[in-house]
Amino acid sequence: GQNIDQPTEMTATEGAIVQINCTYQTSGFNGLFWYQQHAGEAPTFLSYNVLDGLEEKGRFSSFLSRSKGYSYLLLKELQMKDSASYLCAVTDSNYQLIWGAGTKLIIKP
Amino acid sequence: GAVVSQHPSRVICKSGTSVKIECRSLDFQATTMFWYRQFPKQSLMLMATSNEGSKATYEQGVEKDKFLINHASLTLSTLTVTSAHPEDSSFYICSAPWGDRESSEQYFGPGTRLTVT
Numbered sequence: 037g038q039n040i041d042q043p044t045e046m047t048a049t050e051g052a053i054v055q056i057n058c059t060y061q062t063s064g065f066n067g068l069f070w071y072q073q074h075a076g077e078a079p080t081f082l083s084y085n086v087l088d089g090l091e092e093k094g095r096f097s098s099f100l101s102r103s104k105g106y107s108y109l110l111l112k113e114l115q116m117k118d119s120a121s122y123l124c125a126v127t128d129s130n131y132q133l134i135w136g137a138g139t140k141l142i143i144k145p
Numbered sequence: 146g147a148v149v150s151q152h153p154s155r156v157i158c159k160s161g162t163s164v165k166i167e168c169r170s171l172d173f174q175a176t177t178m179f180w181y182r183q184f185p186k187q188s189l190m191l192m193a194t195s196n197e198g199s200k201a202t203y204e205q206g207v208e209k210d211k212f213l214i215n216h217a218s219l220t221l222s223t224l225t226v227t228s229a230h231p232e233d234s235s236f237y238i239c240s241a242p243w244g245d246r247e248s249s250e251q252y253f254g255p256g257t258r259l260t261v262t
Contacts (some may be wrong), residue, residue, distance in 0.1 A: 037217050069250070078253035079189070123188060132249065133179075137188040 038062045040136035042124050047142045048114055056109045058140045064129020070098050070109045071115050071123040073138065079123055082109065111141075119143045148172055151254035158229055159262055165225045166257045168195075168239030175221035175241035179251070180212075183236040186249050194241075195222040229261040 040060045048054040060068070067086040071079035085091055085100035085107060097110040109122055124136040148171040158164050168178055179197040193214055194202040201214035213225040226233055236258055240251040 071178075071251075076256075076258075078240075078256045080253070081250050084250060113174075133191070135189050135191075 038128065038134050040124055040126060041132055042136040042139045045139070045140045046063075046145060048111075048112055050116060050143055050145050052114050053110065053112050054114060054141065056111075056124075056141065057110070058107045058124035058136055060105050060107075060124070060126045060134070060136075061083065062126050062128045062134055065070075065102060066127040066129065068098075068100055068107050069125045069127075070096075073121045073123060082122075086087075105133055108122075113135065114143050116143050116145070149237055149239065149252045149254040150259045151257050153257060154214045154255060154261075155258045155262060157260045158253075159177060160230055161228055163225055163227045164229055165223055166237055166239075166259075168222045168241075168254050170220045170241045170252075173241075174244055174262070175222075176219060178216060178239055180214065180222075180224050181238045181240065183238060183256075188198040189238065192224075195224075197222075226259065229259070231261045232260055 042058050057059045059123045069084050072082050072083040073079040083091055083098035085098050085111050088100055088102055090099045120137040123138045126134045150169045152167045156164055176197045180192045181189040182192050183189050190236045191204050192207045195216040197216045197219055203209045210226055216222040236256050238256040239254045243252050
């Protein structure tokens with residue numbers, strides 16, 4: 037079957053750095069997405085990785101290793117507004133999006 | 146960036162009635178749209194793929210006669226929850242891919258909070 041694993045919940049301190057991991061086992065691979073979702077709102081796009089390596093975009097970076105079926109989202113200089121759920125999603129060989137259950141990130145002052 | 150709208154944002158209906166939710170792509174055409182349901186503290190669950198000009202594709206376990214999907218134009222898909230029951234109360238979100246197939250970023254509508262009393 038197809039499966040995406042993320043930690044259920046993480047806690048970090050304002051101003052610090054946090055890494056959210058995502059591992060996947062899917063039928064083929066055509067890209068990995070990270071989305072941010074605040075409570076009661078729809079997800080918003082953060083990043084897309086299809087090749088191995090690190091993609092940096094401001095305070096957020098996303099890393100991919102296809103051979104390991106592994107990605108992480110790195111958030112730097114954490115702000116209180118970063119408290120949200122972070123969803124990892126993989127596009128499989130049929131271009132179907134497979135969603136992880138999301139990681140709830142709690143930022144403490 | 147691309148914008149997807151949903152209407153209504155919130156709806157309360159009585160058990161047994163039907164509710165229609167609209168999803169529109171405002172500045173791009175979408176031959177495909179996706180409908181998700183999200184229960185509290187859970188991830189998105191894909192319900193169906195809406196295809197312009199043809200029948201929707203439903204995920205396993207989703208009743209196609211209960212959740213009617215119509216994709217009549219390249220910018221509009223509708224989801225009708227028929228004979229709604231309290232267990233249908235959920236957050237319904239639509240999305241549309243924008244860009245080429247290989248890097249189809251999903252643009253999400255703001256969601257519709259359905260409460261069935």
